[in-house]
Amino acid sequence: MTLTNRPSLARLFAALLLLSSLFMALLGMSASAYFVPAACLLLQAVLVWRGKGLTLFKRIIELNQITGIVLILVLWLGDALHLPKLDISGAMLLGNLLTGGPLMSVLAVPILGALLFGKGLPRWFAANAPSRSGEA
Numbered sequence: 547m548t549l550t551n552r553p554s555l556a557r558l559f560a561a562l563l564l565l566s567s568l569f570m571a572l573l574g575m576s577a578s579a580y581f582v583p584a585a586c587l588l589l590q591a592v593l594v595w596r597g598k599g600l601t602l603f604k605r606i607i608e609l610n611q612i613t614g615i616v617l618i619l620v621l622w623l624g625d626a627l628h629l630p631k632l633d634i635s636g637a638m639l640l641g642n643l644l645t646g647g648p649l650m651s652v653l654a655v656p657i658l659g660a661l662l663f664g665k666g667l668p669r670w671f672a673a674n675a676p677s678r679s680g681e682a
């Protein structure tokens with residue numbers, strides 16, 4: 547079953563993710579590394595627009611949040627914990643950029659809130675999920 551009425555949150559988040567992707571692509575004109583987060587943001591916009599791939603959608607957001615939090619904590623507390631600060635922060639920065647970069651980190655908070663506490667966005671993904679009964 548496909549839900550014909552796209553929820554307003556799905557439209558809003560798809561638009562915000564698409565605008566973020568375009569902004570990152572513009573930054574990519576100066577530093578080509580920003581094309582990677584632009585592609586990830588575009589993928590996320592397509593997933594939320596179509597309402598498919600909820601697991602992939604959530605995992606990308608969760609990885610983005612984890613890498614961002616670890617990056618901030620290592621930069622803040624790395625010397626006190628006697629950790630190889632530059633190695634860990636470099637790896638977390640790469641991981642964060644692979645999963646959408648800082649713009650995804652900002653958008654992740656309301657998106658995860660809508661997925662965890664809202665009803666419209668989870669229903670949108672559930673309505674567009676492939677059926678498990680084997681029907682075509």
